[in-house]
Amino acid sequence: MSDDVMHAIEALREKGLRVTEQRKAILEALACTDSPRSAEETFSALPADTCDLVTAYRCLEQFEKAGVVERGVRENGTKVYCLKDEHGHHHHLTCRKCGCTEKIDLCMGDELEEAAVGFGYTELSHVMEVFGLCPSCG
Amino acid sequence: MSDDVMHAIEALREKGLRVTEQRKAILEALACTDSPRSAEETFSALPADTCDLVTAYRCLEQFEKAGVVERGVRENGTKVYCLKDEHGHHHHLTCRKCGCTEKIDLCMGDELEEAAVGFGYTELSHVMEVFGLCPSCG
DNA sequence: ATGAGTGCAAATAGTTTGCAAGCTG
DNA sequence: CAGCTTGCAAACTATTTGCACTCAT
Numbered sequence: 187m188s189d190d191v192m193h194a195i196e197a198l199r200e201k202g203l204r205v206t207e208q209r210k211a212i213l214e215a216l217a218c219t220d221s222p223r224s225a226e227e228t229f230s231a232l233p234a235d236t237c238d239l240v241t242a243y244r245c246l247e248q249f250e251k252a253g254v255v256e257r258g259v260r261e262n263g264t265k266v267y268c269l270k271d272e273h274g275h276h277h278h279l280t281c282r283k284c285g286c287t288e289k290i291d292l293c294m295g296d297e298l299e300e301a302a303v304g305f306g307y308t309e310l311s312h313v314m315e316v317f318g319l320c321p322s323c324g
Numbered sequence: 325m326s327d328d329v330m331h332a333i334e335a336l337r338e339k340g341l342r343v344t345e346q347r348k349a350i351l352e353a354l355a356c357t358d359s360p361r362s363a364e365e366t367f368s369a370l371p372a373d374t375c376d377l378v379t380a381y382r383c384l385e386q387f388e389k390a391g392v393v394e395r396g397v398r399e400n401g402t403k404v405y406c407l408k409d410e411h412g413h414h415h416h417l418t419c420r421k422c423g424c425t426e427k428i429d430l431c432m433g434d435e436l437e438e439a440a441v442g443f444g445y446t447e448l449s450h451v452m453e454v455f456g457l458c459p460s461c462g
Numbered sequence: 463a464t465g466a467g468t469g470c471a472a473a474t475a476g477t478t479t480g481c482a483a484g485c486t487g
Numbered sequence: 488c489a490g491c492t493t494g495c496a497a498a499c500t501a502t503t504t505g506c507a508c509t510c511a512t
Contacts, residue, residue: 263401288443294432305426308458314452321444376469
C-alpha cells in the first residue's frame with residue numbers, strides 16, 4: 187500500500203470516518219494513477235465485486251469533504267477525483283481526444299484568494315482545468 | 325438591442341450560422357445579466373413560447389463553437405454560458421449559497437498557455453471558476 | 463429550393479436518494 | 488450495540504439524439 191493511501195486512511199480516521207474494505211480499495215484505485223478519475227472510472231478500476239457503483243459515488247463525496255481527495259471537472263461537466271499527494275494542490279492538463287493528463291504545478295491560489303477576499307467572499311474553492319490536444323493527438 | 329447582442333449576431337452571420345428569432349432571443353437573455361447562466365436558466369429567462377428547451381441547448385452549443393459565448397461550469401458540473409463582451413475573456417466568482425456572481429478580471433491565460441505548450445499541447449482551452457460564500461451569505 | 467434550424471418525444475449519462483441489512487469502532 | 492456504511496432499486500437532473508417539419512438565406 188502506497189504512502190499516499192496510508193495518509194488518506196489516517197486522515198479518514200481522524201475525521202471520524204470509518205475505514206472499510208471498499209474505501210481502502212477506492213483509495214488504492216485512485217493512488218495507482220496520475221489522472222483524475224470519475225466515479226465510474228474509479229469503480230471500473232476496482233477488482234470485481236469490490237463494491238457498488240453507488241458506494242464509489244458516496245465514498246468519493248465523503249473523501250472530498252474529508253479533504254483526502256481533490257475534485258475537478260471534465261470539459262463535459264463530469265466530476266473527477268484524485269488523491270491529494272504530498273505536494274498538495276495542483277492542476278491538470280487533459281487531452282481532449284485521448285484523455286491523457288499531465289500534472290501542472292502552476293496554481294494561482296494566492297491571486298484568486300486576494301481577488302475574492304476583495305469582494306468579501308469567504309470559504310473559497312476553485313475549479314481549474316486546462317484542455318487541449320496532446321502531442322500524439324494534435 | 326444591446327451592442328453585445330449586435331456583435332454576436334454579426335459574428336453568427338460571419339460563421340455562416342443562421343439568425344433566427346430564437347437565437348436572437350437567447351442572445352438577448354444572455355445579454356441582460358452578468359451572471360453566467362445554464363441552458364435551463366437561459367430558457368426560463370425567455371418570453372414564454374420563444375423556443376423549446378432543446379433549442380436552447382443546441383444554440384448555446386453552437387454559440388460556443390462560433391465563439392460568441394464563453395462556457396464555464398458550476399461546482400456541480402452544470403454548464404453555464406455568458407456572452408463574450410468587449411473585454412473578452414474573464415472569470416467569475418460565484419456564491420455557493422445564493423448563486424450571485426462577480427466578474428473577476430484576473431486570468432492566467434498566458435502562464436497556462438506557456439505551461440501547456442511546454443508539454444506539446446495545442447488547441448488549448450480552460451475552465452476556471454471560483455466559489456465561495458458572498459458577504460451576505462457568509 | 464436546399465440545407466440549417468426547430469419542436470417533440472425519447473434516450474442517455476452522471477449522480478442522488480430511500481430503505482433495509484451489514485459491519486466498524 | 489449504535490450508527491455509520493453499503494447494496495439494490497429507483498428517482499432525478501442535465502444533456503443528447505432521431506426524425507419529420509419549417510424557415511432563413
